[in-house]
Amino acid sequence: MNCEEARAALLDWLAGPMAANTDPRIANHIATCEACRQFAAAQRSLDARLTAAVPQVSLSPEFRTTLRARLHKPQPRT
Amino acid sequence: MFFATSSGAREYQECGMDDDVQDLLRRRRYADAFEQLLNRYEAKVFRLALALLRDAARAEDATQETFLKLWRALPDYDARASPGTWLYTIARNTCLSAFRSDSYRKTLPLDAISEPAAPARPLLADMEVERCLERLPEVQRTVITLFYLQERRVDEVARMLGIPEGTVKSHLHRARLALSETIKETR
Numbered sequence: 001m002n003c004e005e006a007r008a009a010l011l012d013w014l015a016g017p018m019a020a021n022t023d024p025r026i027a028n029h030i031a032t033c034e035a036c037r038q039f040a041a042a043q044r045s046l047d048a049r050l051t052a053a054v055p056q057v058s059l060s061p062e063f064r065t066t067l068r069a070r071l072h073k074p075q076p077r078t
Numbered sequence: 079m080f081f082a083t084s085s086g087a088r089e090y091q092e093c094g095m096d097d098d099v100q101d102l103l104r105r106r107r108y109a110d111a112f113e114q115l116l117n118r119y120e121a122k123v124f125r126l127a128l129a130l131l132r133d134a135a136r137a138e139d140a141t142q143e144t145f146l147k148l149w150r151a152l153p154d155y156d157a158r159a160s161p162g163t164w165l166y167t168i169a170r171n172t173c174l175s176a177f178r179s180d181s182y183r184k185t186l187p188l189d190a191i192s193e194p195a196a197p198a199r200p201l202l203a204d205m206e207v208e209r210c211l212e213r214l215p216e217v218q219r220t221v222i223t224l225f226y227l228q229e230r231r232v233d234e235v236a237r238m239l240g241i242p243e244g245t246v247k248s249h250l251h252r253a254r255l256a257l258s259e260t261i262k263e264t265r
Binding site: 008011012014015016042043046049050051052053054055057058059060063064066067070071 | 116120121124125128137138141142145146149204207208222225226227232246247250251254255258261262
């Protein structure tokens with residue numbers, strides 16, 4: 001597995017179900033390639049930051065009141 | 079594990095989450111189903127709208143529109159996607175319509191339509207991530223928002239956007255690489 005293949009596989013793994021085991025070939029490559037190790041570390045850091053990047057803004061207190069007023073009609077077909 | 083990530087819970091969290099809503103819909107208990115979806119998804123829909131429209135007031139309007147459309151469409155729900163996924167699709171389409179609306183165009187030069195206006199105040203706690211997200215093309219920003227900020231799986235994002243899973247992965251990869259580069263540049 002070369003660097004390009006390892007990085008593509010790494011990104012694929014990041015987009016997949018996290019419970020799945022990583023391809024041992026990726027781990028082997030990263031263990032022996034400093035550049036890919038740094039790439040993996042950068043992706044891990046980015047993954048954590050994106051996951052933690054929760055919006056600070058929330059809906060206004062009037063949101064539901066306004067919505068319910070607008071929902072009053074029309075009713076869905078039954 | 080050499081590469082543990084913080085998004086690992088994604089795989090499990092949505093499994094069966096909307097089964098109760100599907101059951102209510104099967105029994106035509108639309109008001110109850112609507113309340114469940116509102117309680118479960120109003121904040122998430124708002125966050126998606128915020129990420130796409132970059133303006134809290136417009137995002138709240140789009141969230142209102144989304145739930146109004148949902149209410150009117152509930153009798154037509156066909157169970158092809160989970161109610162949550164279906165709702166996200168409505169939300170995304172509503173946001174894109176708002177984004178392209180005449181009223182929004184009036185506030186932006188035509189060549190800026192693909193780049194949302196910068197928010198008046200930070201929308202995310204991590205301002206650097208926010209600045210970098212703003213520089214992504216709309217589709218990549220949407221995919222990143224759905225995958226990370228909304229914690230949806232690739233297959234769900236694909237259904238919401240009506241594109242193949244491989245295309246979602248490709249957008250996700252490109253976005254991640256672009257974000258890594260942008261963050262590196264700002265250091």
